Amino acid sequence: MPDGWSASGRVKRRYVYGATEKECARKFRDLKRELWADDNARAVNPRKTVKQWIDDWLDDLKLHARPRTFTSDSGLARKWVVPTLGARKLIDLTARDMRKLEAATRAGGLGQTSTHYVAALLRRILIAAKAEGYKVPDSILVARMPAPGESDRTSIPVDDAMQLLSAAMMPESWPPPPELDRLPYGSVKKLPPTALAERKRIRRARMAWRRAADTDPSRWVAALLQGLRSGEARGLTWDRVDFDSKTLTIDRQLQEFPVGSTPPGISVVHLESSYHLTPVKTRAGDRVVPLVPWMVHALKKWRDIQQPSPYGLVWPRLSGSPMSQPDELSAWKALQAVVGVEHPSGRPFVLHEARHTTVSLLLAADVPPPVVIAIVGHSTFSSSQPYSHTDMAAAREALAKVSDRLGLELES
Structure with missing residues (x-):
């Protein structure tokens, strides 16, 4: 009985054998049912849910x-x-x-x-x-879909950005975190729901305060000045920091997803648990960014005092393990709470709005758009098409202007 085609283009056939004609007829019927079932499985099911x-x-x-x-x-x-x-x-x-x-x-x-x-x-x-x-x-x-919401994301005002960086450099001057009353063992479970919820809120606020105080100021400068995305910063390793040429190579980001769920063709480095280093968001995001003198000094200082990370991460947790996005965001919000900075709507600024700030400051400094998009990784002008000497010099000069605008000066 025909059963498809061979690689050479000939018809493939399947045969049945039996001791009697009746047995052969039964086997032939079974074979037809088997082949019909295979064809039916390959066909489109009109009852598919x-x-x-x-x-x-x-x-x-x-x-x-x-x-x-x-x-x-x-x-x-x-x-x-x-x-x-x-x-x-x-x-x-x-x-x-x-x-x-x-x-x-x-x-x-x-x-x-x-x-x-x-x-x-x-x-x-x-x-x-x-x-x-x-x-x-x-x-x-062709049914009408709900319209997308209007984003209220904006850039952080320069004065607010300067306050945030100034506070990040002097955590010892911060007001203390909210107090959490010590209660006798077992009494927490007896609290009413509202009191228990408030206690949990205070505990989270204290943890975020401590996380913000432990975060090196260079992390926030990387967001406001260099325009690094959260995943790019959390996945940055020291081998991507070149102090000789004063540049950062941004070609990886930190992401969380189940182990073994990587599709073929994507280069992934597994760190621990669900944390992986993956290629950056887009090909344009693969770039080389110059470092201003303040950032070079800050990174060298941070490298010398930070707890070593087994993965060579620049801004990990105190334990050296990867920083999660929610924990980093809570530290960013806690820093704003310390300073009293907030979005015009009353909410905290999200960390991605620091990238908006980078772009706004660069454009306000009359930096040409091609240089701006090369710095923040929004175009095909990337490390796959390396900066010429003139282009890198232009980018370095542009970031120096923004550095001055943010009040980043080396201590004499």
Whole structure:
């Protein structure tokens, strides 16, 4: 019986044998059922549900997406799309299902931007299903999606940035962290819920205060002056700091994802637990950034006094292990609380807004846009196309201007 084609282009055949004609007939029927089952398995199932397709789609996504992208998309799909629409057949979906998903995410407390992303994720999933041959109604593919929220992110005012750096350099002058009353053993469990929640809040504030006090000022200068992303700074190692040429090589970032979930073709260095060093966010992010004199001095001083990291990290935890993004963000917020700096809306500035500040300060100093985007890694002008001597000199001069604007002067 025919069973596909060989590598040479000839028809492959399968044979059955038996002691009697009746046995051969039975085996032949079994073979036909086996081959039919294989063909049917390869065919598109018209009864495929959203959950069944998402399981297949995630298996494919894992093979080519960045680990953090896969972790995020798989988490959102399983938390919001599957519970809301998982039992629906692909062929039965309508625009109403898009509205149902939007209502579920809003009821679950997601913001406008996150609600938009989940809807866009569903559309990507369904477009992939259609590409595989599944029948997906056009009504849901062209359905109105929730609009993305307007971002209120902005640059940090120069005066506020100077206050933050000044405070970071003198933690001994900070007011003490909030007090946490010592209670007899076992009495904490007897506290009412509001008092227990307040006690937990104070404990977190004290930990963040200590984390901020232990963070070297050069870390915040790297964000405000050099424009380093959080992952780039947390993943920076001393072998990427060249004191002779006074440059930083930014080609890796620290990310958290399960061990063994790296897709083929991505170079990853596993440090410990779920911490990995991965290539930077984009090819443009792979760059070489000049160091101003203040930063050279600060990094040398920090290298001499910091607790050694087994991974050679520049800004690790006190134990030398990798710093998590939430812990770093809590330290950044604690520093703002000490100084009394906040976003115009009343919230703390997020750390990524320091990159906005870098760009704003460089542009305010009349630095040409090509130099700006080369410093912060927003264009193809990267280390894959190395700076010429003139380009590096221009970038160094640009950062020197910003350094002066932030009041970073070497002690005489």
